[in-house]
Amino acid sequence: MTVVEQLIELQEVDGRIRELEHELKDLPRRKALEMARLSGVSADLAAAKVNLQQISDKIASFQADADALAAKVQDLKIKQASLTSNKEYLQFSTQIDFVSHDLETTELNKMTVEDSKPSAEARIKDAQEKYDALKGGVDAVCAELDERLALVKEELDAAMAERAEKAAAVTDARSRLYYERLRTKRWPVVVPLTHTGVCDGCHLVQPPSVSQLVDANAKNAELGRPQAVVACTMCGRMLYRG
Numbered sequence: 001m002t003v004v005e006q007l008i009e010l011q012e013v014d015g016r017i018r019e020l021e022h023e024l025k026d027l028p029r030r031k032a033l034e035m036a037r038l039s040g041v042s043a044d045l046a047a048a049k050v051n052l053q054q055i056s057d058k059i060a061s062f063q064a065d066a067d068a069l070a071a072k073v074q075d076l077k078i079k080q081a082s083l084t085s086n087k088e089y090l091q092f093s094t095q096i097d098f099v100s101h102d103l104e105t106t107e108l109n110k111m112t113v114e115d116s117k118p119s120a121e122a123r124i125k126d127a128q129e130k131y132d133a134l135k136g137g138v139d140a141v142c143a144e145l146d147e148r149l150a151l152v153k154e155e156l157d158a159a160m161a162e163r164a165e166k167a168a169a170v171t172d173a174r175s176r177l178y179y180e181r182l183r184t185k186r187w188p189v190v191v192p193l194t195h196t197g198v199c200d201g202c203h204l205v206q207p208p209s210v211s212q213l214v215d216a217n218a219k220n221a222e223l224g225r226p227q228a229v230v231a232c233t234m235c236g237r238m239l240y241r242g
């Protein structure tokens, strides 16, 4: 196997590693997006629940007021029964009428608020149904993403082990070092020099000397002689005859 072939094998594994690493970063982002879809309907449901609680609180408050007013009426009536003066009796009657009117108003207010309760309850039911329906879908997608994440981690571990083997199999230390240094800046690192003398990485036409070096390298590889690094004059990628 020529040095270029060894490098291309290494590059193939590195290509898979790059994709897996990209996916590894992307999966949590996709999961967060799924969860965010749920937050809108979750907020609607919470708001509907708060609304119903406010209605219930208002009803309870009107009820407490009504109870107090009813007790007051009762109290006034008891006191009135023991009165002897006609003038005082009439004064009490006026007061009883006044408090009774307050009681009536309070009860009417309570009924008005009670009337809004069914629609508030329906709103909760509706929001709950929407939440449940969406949650089912979101949970399923998140479970799939988690599964994929576990698989990607496994695949990445295997690819890293494979990479170590392929890297060790590159027989020319200088070529290997060159490849390792360039791969963080350029991708792919090893590219063909086309028949028209163009670097397949950056598409720059190479001077004839580069073509000659590439051909000499191929010849040396054939003869089992040491092979040199032939780099693109523009991007530095490692060239071979394609």
Ligand SMILES: [Zn+2]
Binding pocket: 199, 200, 201, 202, 203, 204, 232, 233, 234, 235, 236, 237
């Ligand atoms: Zn180039």
